[in-house]
Amino acid sequence: MTTTLEHATPDHPGPDHGYPEHYEPPRGPYWRLFFGPGLVRGVWMALAFFVFGLLIVAGLRWWWGWDPILHWEVIAAVAGMTTAPIGFLAGIGSFDYWLHYIVGRPTRPEDHSGHGATSWKDYFRVNTDHKVIGIQYLVTTFVFFTIGGLMAMLFRAELAQPGLQFVDPQTFNGLVSVHATLMIFLFIIPAFAGIANFVVPLMLGAPDMAFPRLNALSFWLLPIAGLMFVTSFVVSGGAFGAGWTGYAPLAEGQPLGQTFFNIGVQWAGASSIMTALNFLVTIITMRAPGMTFWRMPLLVWANFTTSLLVVIATPFIAGSQFFVMFDRIMHTSFFVPDGGGYVLGYQHIFWFYSHPAVYIMMLPGFGIVSEVISSMSRKPIFGYRLMALSLMGILVLGFSVWAHHMFVAGMADWLRVPMMITTLLIAIPTGIKVFSWIATLWRGRIHLTTPMLFALGFVTMFTIGGLSGIYLGSVPIDIAASDTYFIVAHIHYVLFGGSVFTIFAGVYFWFPKITGRMYDERLGKLHFWLTFVSFNATFFPMHYVGLRGMPRRVSDYSEAFGDLNFAISIASFVLGASFVVFAYNIIVSWVRGPIAGGNPWRAHTLEWQVTSPPPIFNFDEIPQVVGGPYEYGVPGARHAVMSAAAAEPQEVRA
Amino acid sequence: MTAHAETHDHHGPPLAHQSSRVDARVLGMFLFIASEAMLFGSFFTAYFFVRVVNPSAPETWPPEPYHFPVFVAGVNTAILVTSSFTMHWALQSIKRGERRAFLAGMVLTFLMGLAFLLTQVVEYIHVGFNTGDGAFASVFFGLTGLHGAHVFVGLTLLGMVIVRGFRGHYTPEHHHGVELPGIYWHFVDVMWIVVYAAVYLI
Amino acid sequence: MRRGIAQLVAIGVVIALLLTVVAVVFKWLPTSASEEFDRIQAVYWFATVISIGIFALVAAVIVFSVWKWRVPLDDDADGPPIHGHTGLEIAWTAVPAILVIAIGVVSAVVLARNGEAGTRPLEINAIGQQFAWKFVYSDYDDLRSGQLVLPVNQEARFTMTAVDVLHSFWVPNFGQKMDAVPGIETSIIVTPTREGEFQVVCAELCGFGHATMRAKARVVSRAEFDRWIQEQNA
């Protein structure tokens, strides 16, 4: 076990422990390899728990005299997707501390042996350092982005011509569904969580998150969920093919793969709820002295509102997937009309989460872009308070619009107009943000770095996506455009041109902070322009084919759309290839980019006032916050005093 | 860039500044409960759809040949509500340093919770319908089952407190480990009253 | 600064003009073949005018600012510390509010109009089933047909259900679309205005045959419609 620190100091005194002795792992290295926390123990414990789950299912079925005793769908759900992952988590050591605590054994005082990373191996264990966890998140999510993106390449190849060429329709549906599921649950949402994990505690002037062990656990739930989505392809019947929305009753009649979606979403959802809870508690209780809410950087505000959304909304998708799973496995009839169920109930419950989820996938990006634009224009954010309040406005309004996904679903007619109005009203707080960003540019001293390019690309592309959202918010237009490629265009303008652009902006922006090295600016710009152009070439024509009459989620389509789809597919391959530039830049720069220094952007927020990468406990001394986070151009203004002892200003101007 | 940062790798983290009067763990528990309440909310929504919105909603509740064991569940409700009081008593006792009363309270609470859960299992066996018998059964088993799972989690937490309690942990100064499971247990109780009212009574 | 504003406006106008050309030159919408779609297209154009204006504004400010105030990366001065401007902030809250409410009102009016069935609509049940449509003419002894035939200029009310999973009834040229849902009935009104052959498309993912769940829709004159009914009954 690597210990980054020679001598341990108990920091946050855990509840009720008074045991000063330092935990010493007993016995020899082999014993430790197999029985100590780590991936090896994770694997065999997963297997053991799988057998355990299997025996429980088989035992109960035998006891009740049900046939067959080995019901593989149930076994897959219980043993494969519930107990085995728990075994894995226990194996890698996620629960070690709590198990000691539960049985009343002396808990190991936090000796920070689970903190920090000295070698790449430290990224493959339960690590409680928010910076390590942030990197774990980012790397994992980009892996899943690649997988999800390659699936898009596959079905784009299929769509290049009308008729069927490469895959059968069920596989096609599986590819589309897994593509979207990975992008949403394994890329956008956790990638934002990763950036925030790294940055938010630093911005707050906190040594770590409020619950570091919970933080580590939240991360490790993700690969479990991702693995479930991806492996659903290998089971009989193929991957879940009812779309990422998994509408009942179609989802209830799908083969086994659908269960992978039902349960995978639970793991991903649990992960995001736990992370959100952690952010909320951290932001509320661990701000540095002087850091009032009105002095928090907008990224912190954005994660605060997002986390509220997650905590409140996510249980609804959990519910919706439970019901579908019960209908599938336990023969309940939540959404089975013959049994007295109500089909549209699924959509209401699903969208009550999944609409707020689109803001979960956007608000953190708003935060990132605010940081980038203000520090790259060397100006304070225009209308800081309204920027924070508009986030809250979106949060509140976001809960009142879910049925705009159901305008043509046959729901109660009287719900349409109220839902249309609330939907359209969201343009107001969002517009405030867009206008404030461009007003921040006004008369600034604009540094057109790669993160800035992505931020500006985001503002324009997201405006297009938002405006197509306004079309859809208008019920009559939605009636014509719903379930067509117009929706696909909207999705990708807001999610790719929106969220993904902000993730790129954030990764480039904090890359020097995270790695201590600078990325290659030329390659960064090449990446931006390639992505920007091919992105538009891919997705803008989709508005057209959609309005003209091409439905979404089809493997085959009318000849009339052949040429355009061919062009779209070619553009999408270029878009995919542009990612190679990014990957190359990041990997090479990480290994041997030029040393970046603590504050290459001369930004004011706290994460830039420490070394790059930041010291293991972030701050030697908790800083004292004395002003707003974006006081660019204000003579003598400071966000924080880093050390009570240091009289001289250390930050700003090099 | 701070000049002094590198030289200090070798000491523990600075103590975080506590920027709110609320204790982090209590706040965390309340947020967790908020999301749990929303999970129940999704199940109540399903109930609402099946029973109210659905054009083919059953005339009577439960539909004709079936009955819910209102009385047994009522007794069960009483048990669970009482256990909330014993929980409170246990917490007050440890705050006053009365160890034995604390342990007695905890054990009593645990036993009542267990009795509730066992009664529910027996109720399931004798209730006369199964998960496959229609949407009313789906929401019945859904809501009571979700709640039962929460009782189970609550019992695990209580069991933890009991084990540690008998090992001599907790003092009048340090009783968060009792307080937090207590908050959760009260939540489980309140939730049951809502479930009971919605499923059995109205 | 006055010259700057003029340049900004010029950029904005150029962008707006370009977008207008794109919006007008390409035929974004299928030919309308129903009264309902005519109204929907009006809303569409209304939203498009507003969208072009908004996008031109946003894009113009960005292009102009970058063009005007871009500095080399090693420049280390700061911009002027402008923290906000109450008047502007009120304006960009109020103006979008007015615009979206206008869109909302127009949409609500059109929605209400498109839901009016007229005095005696032709009643048709559309039944979705994996993977074909069935149309039942309840005014004509429950005549069943796999093909949709409609008399021109006559309101038709489609009442939909589904046998197995969700489907969605859509004829792109009619503009109207509605899911067919197992267990409940849904409905839409279509008043065809143009004779010809169109496609009924299933727009809701319904399984592996979703892409090919198509049917033919023919809009014909009243006389021809009556003839068709007779043929079918014969």
Ligand code: HEA
């Ligand atoms: C990041 C994700 C994201 C975001 C931010 C949004 C934002 C919005 N979305 Fe989108 N949406 C999705 C992701 C997102 N959406 C996805 C994934 C789906 C498909 C799900 C599926 O079925 O698979 C979807 C589907 C979807 C539908 C359902 C379509 C259908 O299936 O029939 C609707 C309908 O109302 C809609 C509307 C909107 C609106 C009004 C906004 C607004 O929030 C946009 C507000 C922003 C602006 C308007 C631009 C900036 C504003 C100004 C510059 C001010 C001035 C503006 C005006 C005066 C108009 N979206």
Ligand code: HEA
């Ligand atoms: C954040 C979300 C996100 C992102 C980033 C993407 C990215 C992409 N999406 Fe996706 N998409 C969705 C979310 C997203 N999508 C959602 C929610 C749906 C709805 C699903 C549903 O209906 O249920 C959808 C549906 C969807 C459809 C409609 C399918 C249908 O209805 O039948 C299409 C069609 O073209 C598509 C295409 C693409 C393409 C080409 C990319 C590209 O941008 C991907 C680019 C990335 C890569 C290619 C990977 C990395 C690259 C390399 C490793 C380099 C090597 C590769 C090459 C050289 C080719 N997506």
Ligand code: CUA
């Ligand atoms: Cu029927 Cu799609």
Ligand SMILES: [Cu+2]
């Ligand atoms: Cu939405």
